[in-house]
Amino acid sequence: MTSKVRTRFAPSPTGFLHIGGARTALFSWAFAKRHQGDFILRIEDTDVARSTPEAVQAILDGMQWLGLAHDEGPFYQMQRMPRYKEVIAQMLAAGTAYHCYTPADELEQMREAQRARGEKPRYDGRWRPEAGKPLPVAPEGVTPVVRFKNPAGGVTAWDDLVKGRIEFSNDELDDLIIARGDGTPTYNFCVVVDDWDMGITQVIRGDDHVNNTPRQINILKALGAPVPAYAHLSMILGDDGTKLSKRHGAVSVMQYDDDGYLPEAVINYLARLGWSHGDEEIFSREQFVEWFDLAHITPSAAQFNTEKLNWLNQHYIKHAADSRLAGEVASRLARRGVNPEAGPELESAVALYKERAVNLNELADALEPFVTEIRPSVELLAQHLNDAARAALKLLRGKLGALSSAQWQKAALSAAIKETCTEAGLKMPQVAIPLRVLLLAQPQSPAIDAVLEVLGRDRVLARLDHHL
């Protein structure tokens, strides 16, 4: 009988939820769901100077948009201060932690000097209590930090669920600060206490934490706490193969919403970035949860590929319900100041265009002429509306005007256009393209009879009359 799976996502609220964080959250969430476990959200806000409530909200918004619901939390580390202080006091009493009075600037100089000598910068252990070793005299007026007394010698190792066995020599690890001069605990310590208290069984997190893991394991052991399993996910590189940063490519997941991506497309894309299930490319969230496992996660970094995301997005748009897409388009048009109520049923127009849009903004672009006045550019008119076309369209205008609203259907419209072609002695495109320009301000569109039908009699006649 194994204990219930409990995973967590623990972002620090210093910015929005970006694509890398989103994938970490997704994998952590999926693992919990796969094993009927709990997914816990924890906000690591101990860096008071950089944490903001806006960032917390941005993270919550991103998670919600992606549909990654947590079972517990959000827990805020700042609200757990008494607990951290309690554990620090215990460690001090047990001798697994000690006070260090070395001022910050002196530590900085020390690191500087070590770097200059080509050594790995690390604390020299001057305040570390050792049997028979005399300690310096505590200076007046200096509030000490608390350091963890890391084991000397030996190795700390774990079997990473993604990368396999990883070993660190304990001599590589110096005595890290677990509480600052002002008494507030630091990251590596809070994580340990939280993962312990929250009963986390699998820590699934970014690759950049590999180096923190042996330290955390050592603190856990000093505390007599169970050590969870670890799974370190490699990072996501930008579209150009370079790493993502605030300056370069790292955007909020909400930006994908703004850019017209469906959340299920982003989820499917992210799921497939660094994880695979044979040749499967397109799958639902439910299918993903059913298949997900840590064994098939790639240990190496993956480059983000917008083209593939676009392909998935197009797929999901194509398969989305017209009513849902109409709603999305309406709100996007509203944001542009276009009133979607003003046109024919948006849904029938959506049905006409959903197979050709890569994202929702493109869909909105395509549908905008259906619900608002259009102004074909002079160039477009000059290019497509020659005398022959103008004469043919006048002819067509007569035929269309003779149709009643009840007769305004694809078959009749198609017949009218064909008759016009015959009578004017023109080929279909010679009539249809200028017609598109007058009706939609675009030379291309779906089948012209369908466009006429959806656009509606009044609008079609008005637009023709305006130009003829």
Next chain:
RNA sequence: GUCCCUAUCGUCUAGAGGCCUAGGACAACACCCUUUCACGGUGUGAACCGGGGUUCGAAUCCCCGUGGGGACGCCA
């Protein structure tokens, strides 16, 4: 500099020593469909980083290079 991780088509990946003449997908290209543009369909090109081992046999295991990434904070 030190430590840690990593390496299959342009990109995401399949691959657990013989199933590999290395499979799929995106992208590219070609053709078909379409009296427009897309969609769709069919097809083509495209990869095991280099060098040493181990083995009857290596994309798969080991070592060394090289490339890429990460970490080395009183940040998380």
